[in-house]
Amino acid sequence: MSTLKAPTARGIDQILRTRFLDIIKSVQPSGRWKLVVCDSLALKILNSACKMYDILEENVTVVENIEKPRQQYPSVEAVYILTPCEDSCRRLVDDLARPQGPMYAAAHVHFIQGLDNDLFKDLSRRLKDANVQDRVKNLKEMYVDFLVREPAVYALDDDRKFFTLFGQDTDGQGGAVSAAKITGELDDIAKQLLCVCVSLGENPLIRYHRPLDVQGTVNRNIPWHLAKLLQDELDQFCKINPNFPPPPETPMARGTMILLDRTIDPISPFLHEFTYQAMVADLLKVEETTSGLKYSYEFTQEDGTTKDQETTLNDQDTVYTAIRHQHIANTTEQLIDDFNKFIDENQGSSGGQGQNSVRSLTDMKNVIANLPQFQEMKTKFSSHMTIASDCMSEFRNQNLEVIGLIEQNMACGEMPDGSAPKHLVEELIPILDDPYTSQMIKTRLIMLWIATSDKVNQDDLELLLAHARLDQQFKDAIDNLSFLGVQLSKSANKQGQKTSRWHRKKRESTTSQQQDVPFDLSRYVPVVKRVAEGHIKETIDQSLFPLLRVARPEDLRRESTQEVKEGLQLRVYKTQWHKKSANKNANAAKPPSGPPVIIFIAGGMTYSEIRSAYELSQAFDRDVYIGSTHIITPDRFVDDLGTLHKRPPPPKSVVPPYESNVHKLAPPPPKHSVSSSTSPVSGHHKILKW
Numbered sequence: 001m002s003t004l005k006a007p008t009a010r011g012i013d014q015i016l017r018t019r020f021l022d023i024i025k026s027v028q029p030s031g032r033w034k035l036v037v038c039d040s041l042a043l044k045i046l047n048s049a050c051k052m053y054d055i056l057e058e059n060v061t062v063v064e065n066i067e068k069p070r071q072q073y074p075s076v077e078a079v080y081i082l083t084p085c086e087d088s089c090r091r092l093v094d095d096l097a098r099p100q101g102p103m104y105a106a107a108h109v110h111f112i113q114g115l116d117n118d119l120f121k122d123l124s125r126r127l128k129d130a131n132v133q134d135r136v137k138n139l140k141e142m143y144v145d146f147l148v149r150e151p152a153v154y155a156l157d158d159d160r161k162f163f164t165l166f167g168q169d170t171d172g173q174g175g176a177v178s179a180a181k182i183t184g185e186l187d188d189i190a191k192q193l194l195c196v197c198v199s200l201g202e203n204p205l206i207r208y209h210r211p212l213d214v215q216g217t218v219n220r221n222i223p224w225h226l227a228k229l230l231q232d233e234l235d236q237f238c239k240i241n242p243n244f245p246p247p248p249e250t251p252m253a254r255g256t257m258i259l260l261d262r263t264i265d266p267i268s269p270f271l272h273e274f275t276y277q278a279m280v281a282d283l284l285k286v287e288e289t290t291s292g293l294k295y296s297y298e299f300t301q302e303d304g305t306t307k308d309q310e311t312t313l314n315d316q317d318t319v320y321t322a323i324r325h326q327h328i329a330n331t332t333e334q335l336i337d338d339f340n341k342f343i344d345e346n347q348g349s350s351g352g353q354g355q356n357s358v359r360s361l362t363d364m365k366n367v368i369a370n371l372p373q374f375q376e377m378k379t380k381f382s383s384h385m386t387i388a389s390d391c392m393s394e395f396r397n398q399n400l401e402v403i404g405l406i407e408q409n410m411a412c413g414e415m416p417d418g419s420a421p422k423h424l425v426e427e428l429i430p431i432l433d434d435p436y437t438s439q440m441i442k443t444r445l446i447m448l449w450i451a452t453s454d455k456v457n458q459d460d461l462e463l464l465l466a467h468a469r470l471d472q473q474f475k476d477a478i479d480n481l482s483f484l485g486v487q488l489s490k491s492a493n494k495q496g497q498k499t500s501r502w503h504r505k506k507r508e509s510t511t512s513q514q515q516d517v518p519f520d521l522s523r524y525v526p527v528v529k530r531v532a533e534g535h536i537k538e539t540i541d542q543s544l545f546p547l548l549r550v551a552r553p554e555d556l557r558r559e560s561t562q563e564v565k566e567g568l569q570l571r572v573y574k575t576q577w578h579k580k581s582a583n584k585n586a587n588a589a590k591p592p593s594g595p596p597v598i599i600f601i602a603g604g605m606t607y608s609e610i611r612s613a614y615e616l617s618q619a620f621d622r623d624v625y626i627g628s629t630h631i632i633t634p635d636r637f638v639d640d641l642g643t644l645h646k647r648p649p650p651p652k653s654v655v656p657p658y659e660s661n662v663h664k665l666a667p668p669p670p671k672h673s674v675s676s677s678t679s680p681v682s683g684h685h686k687i688l689k690w
Contacts, residue, residue: 017050020055021055045145112144146196150315202254212544255595262604272634275325428467528601604630
């Protein structure tokens with residue numbers, strides 16, 4: 001048995017990429033070349049972590065989908081990466097038991113999650129009945145059943161969970177979802193979160209939100225139920241794999257998984273966020289894909305003609321990663337600065353000696369037209385110049401300077417000068433009356449007013465609705481706010497509101513990050529960030545956010561020792577942040593100052609909460625990861641709320657159901673007896689190391 005090592009990469013995207021490539025590298029056939037076969041779900045996960053050239057560089061000739069007819073390669077061994085479901089198992093057996101001979105020389109099978117015993121027995125029986133068990137060289141469980149979006153972001157890719165966890169019962173009688181159904185949904189989530197923990201090499205302590213039971217609201221206790229299920233999964237995994245978790249390279253206390261749900265913060269999903277990434281997702285028509293945000297726009301060429309252009313915003317775009325969490329007021333400035341640096345570094349090869357620095361987006365456009373030899377960077381700068389301009393156009397057209405200020409006053413419970421807002425209803429009425437204000441924005445404003453009011457005055461609500469003149473779908477969304485038990489979050493939210501002015505003064509006094517300097521339109525701090533910050537600082541309210549299990553004394557001692565070291569490193573790290581960023585070696589590996597924090601929000605996470613994870617990571621020099629069932633935008637969240645009282649959408653499987661053999665049918669070949677003792681999948685379901 002080889003010695004297990006903890007992951008050394010700090011980005012969860014890089015960790016998952018390394019895990020996949022290690023699996024592919026581990027298969028070393030005598031003929032050197034191999035191929036990869038996946039089902040649709042495994043392929044989606046693989047594509048979120050790896051680029052095709054990463055895979056092909058490992059002597060892989062092709063990546064195939066097991067659900068489709070394929071060319072036979074009888075002399076090449078195959079690495080199978082499959083979902084542990086009956087449909088994919090049956091397709092695997094079909095590949096090995098083709099009447100014309102097996103599809104490939106051998107099968108190295110890897111499942112993205114643990115096989116349950118019944119499915120393992122069924123697969124073993126099918127392989128034995130088809131007399132092909134000797135063609136399976138190994139069978140392993142990978143525990144990689146989740147998508148990675150960014151270095152700090154993962155997702156379970158299951159937006160249906162929002163409806164099944166927070167909606168009405170499927171019987172259509174208007175009751176809350178039954179505890180049994182919630183447990184079934186949470187059990188699926190727990191299994192996927194186990195995959196996250198295994199990939200990170202962590203057996204974390206589990207902290208969860210335990211909201212107060214407020215009369216008249218529904219408290220499903222989702223984080224508590226999920227905490228127990230996840231702990232059971234971790235305990236069982238550690239029992240089967242006694243060497244887990246692997247020892248870290250440097251002594252470190254156990255990480256912590258913080259389990260929350262969407263009721264923790266009913267404010268963030270409705271706010272207009274004015275950082276670049278969030279604005280793009282909220283204001284522009286973008287498509288969310290596993291590879292990033294895809295945006296199509298019309299581009300004016302040098303000769304004056306227009307051309308349709310498509311760009312994908314992801315971590316391969318260094319221009320994008322430098323500005324995605326910048327406030328839009330700083331984005332243009334950052335783009336111009338980065339562009340000038342690029343010009344300075346390439347003057348010798350561009351023939352542009354003596355080129356003056358650009359000072360505006362118009363200057364950038366003129367200079368870009370004269371850089372044909374730098375097509376890739378030219379395209380990136382041009383794309384972001386256009387996107388930033390489109391965002392600002394929407395900002396002006398939608399009157400977001402006025403609307404955003406009112407939103408922030410409601411969310412923070414105070415005006416920019418610190419005084420309490422006194423006439424919110426009167427301020428909202430002209431905006432709700434304005435025919436140029438969309439029904440979506442009107443709905444978001446009314447929902448914010450409800451979510452931030454200590455007590456909703458029914459007469460005021462009826463007045464706002466009368467001025468808004470909303471269609472029924474938006475009225476339904478407002479009514480369905482009750483399904484989130486808005487009052488449940490009051491205790492957690494008020495804790496943040498009381499200290500919001502302190503947070504603002506703190507940000508003004510620090511030089512750790514330029515984007516932390518507040519703007520009047522960006523004062524609200526997401527509750528998720530305050531909770532994680534309280535955990536790191538050890539100031540969190542233990543009654544609202546308890547640990548499922550108390551840490552062992554040795555863990556507490558290590559944590560306490562580590563905290564002292566962290567405090568010393570934190571001051572040095574903060575004061576030299578800008579200097580280090582300017583250094584070319586700023587990206588050099590540096591061990592974190594404390595154990596990782598893994599956040600999970602059942603029911604969707606916002607882009608402001610995603611940004612918070614990066615800010616916490618930099619402020620405290622910790623690995624902070626954030627994940628959810630899916631990523632939400634304000635408009636999407638309103639649409640989802642509008643149908644929360646209806647029957648949930650039917651479950652959809654990314655892996656299509658098995659209907660028939662995709663290979664041509666023919667009479668089965670004669671069977672030959674093979675001793676079961678020679679089968680690599682015989683015996684008890686104990687396959688296999690993570």
